[in-house]
Amino acid sequence: MKEGALLKLLKNPSSKSEGFKLLVDLYQEKLYWMIRKMVLSHDTANDVLQETYIRIFKGIDNFKGNSAISTWMYRIAYNECLRFLSKESKLLRVELDISDSDYSKKLYADSYFDPNELSTKFHTILSELTVNQRNIFNMKYFDELKFKEISDITGININTIKSTYYLVEKKIKKEINE
Amino acid sequence: MNRHKKELGLKIPENYFKESRENILSKNLNSTDKEYSFRFYQLSFAAIFIFTLIYFNYPFLERESINFETESPIISTILLNEEITEEYIIDFLTDEVVSDVIYMPK
Numbered sequence: 463m464k465e466g467a468l469l470k471l472l473k474n475p476s477s478k479s480e481g482f483k484l485l486v487d488l489y490q491e492k493l494y495w496m497i498r499k500m501v502l503s504h505d506t507a508n509d510v511l512q513e514t515y516i517r518i519f520k521g522i523d524n525f526k527g528n529s530a531i532s533t534w535m536y537r538i539a540y541n542e543c544l545r546f547l548s549k550e551s552k553l554l555r556v557e558l559d560i561s562d563s564d565y566s567k568k569l570y571a572d573s574y575f576d577p578n579e580l581s582t583k584f585h586t587i588l589s590e591l592t593v594n595q596r597n598i599f600n601m602k603y604f605d606e607l608k609f610k611e612i613s614d615i616t617g618i619n620i621n622t623i624k625s626t627y628y629l630v631e632k633k634i635k636k637e638i639n640e
Numbered sequence: 641m642n643r644h645k646k647e648l649g650l651k652i653p654e655n656y657f658k659e660s661r662e663n664i665l666s667k668n669l670n671s672t673d674k675e676y677s678f679r680f681y682q683l684s685f686a687a688i689f690i691f692t693l694i695y696f697n698y699p700f701l702e703r704e705s706i707n708f709e710t711e712s713p714i715i716s717t718i719l720l721n722e723e724i725t726e727e728y729i730i731d732f733l734t735d736e737v738v739s740d741v742i743y744m745p746k
Contacts, residue, residue, distance in 0.1 A: 479669050486664050491657055495644055504652060512664060519668040574651045581649030604643060 465531055472522050482519060489532060490515075492605065493539045499600045500543040502565070504574040510546050514539045529614055536607070537615045540597075558594040565589035580638070587637050591630060598623050599630040 463484065471481030493514060498507040517538050525534055547556045562568075566589055569575055577585070588596050597616065601607045609627070613620040644650045717724045 482668065483665060486661055490661060490664070494652075494657070494660070495650075498644070498650060499648070504650075508656075508660065511660065512667065515664045516668060574653070575649055576645070576651050577649040578646075580647055584647055585649075604648075 469525075469527065469531065472525075478522070482522070485518065485531075485535070486515065489535055492532075493535060496536060496601065496605050497539055497543055499604065500540075500597060501546060502568040502575075503572040505572075506546065510539070510542050514542045517542065530611075533611050533614050536611070540615050556593060558597075559592050561590055561592055562596075583638055584634070587634050594618065595626055595630050598626045599634070602627050603631070 468481060468484060471477045471484070474481075490511070494507060494511050497510045497514070498504065501507050501510060514535075518535055521538070525531065529537075544556050566585070569585060569589075570577075588599070591599065594616070598612060598618070601612045601615070602609070607615070609620050609623050612618075612623050616623070714724060717728065
């Protein structure tokens with residue numbers, strides 16, 4: 463279904479429910495994986511996903527269409543993750559330019575984490591990156607988002623995103639092949 | 641999404657997305673009606689409260705403004721936009737005293 467038609471469904475009160483079901487069917491998995499890689503635990507990711515969809519449902523009437531609806535939804539999910547992480551760390555804002563010192567602790571505490579040789583290597587490298595670097599790499603490499611979309615979601619300049627991604631990609635390739 | 645399992649070792653419970661879908665839909669779509677009726681009661685209550693406040697306070701305020709007008713020569717001059725002169729105050733007080741003191745027998 464094209465985005466225009468989907469928006470029409472969502473903006474019409476009589477078909478809003480139908481449109482919302484489509485939004486869940488189309489984006490639930492994608493949003494979940496983006497959230498999961500940010501918060502690491504499955505249970506937390508589930509809570510954040512539910513909260514994200516509540517915000518989407520409430521906010522859809524105010525969606526102006528200035529970006530693709532998927533970008534708008536990813537941005538809500540991204541902000542919801544940051545809100546959760548700041549609450550978890552008891553800080554007003556998440557420090558995005560430093561690495562998360564609790565990364566491995568959170569990952570290994572999750573019962574839905576099943577490490578293997580490759581994933582252990584991957585996570586070791588990811589844990590050393592700053593939160594911003596990790597998010598940018600994950601969104602491009604795993605979620606297959608475009609640089610422009612990542613820029614719209616995170617509010618970071620597109621050139622910074624490109625240079626960050628290529629730098630991290632090079633580092634990961636080198637360390638995984640060692 | 642196999643890459644999440646293969647490369648990151650992240651798993652999910654069986655039928656997770658199916659159950660999550662049901663939860664999301666029930667939380668959002670079923671809550672709409674409740675939310676509207678709750679908002680309706682809230683607005684009705686607010687309207688009744690405001691109406692009651694206005695109804696009971698309006699005559700009271702009106703009476704107060706009449707008292708100001710009649711009891712004080714200074715406020716009276718402000719309301720009538722006249723200058724306060726000694727002559728005005730004497731006239732005003734004389735009127736008040738005369739109307740209060742002189743008793744006219746039938």
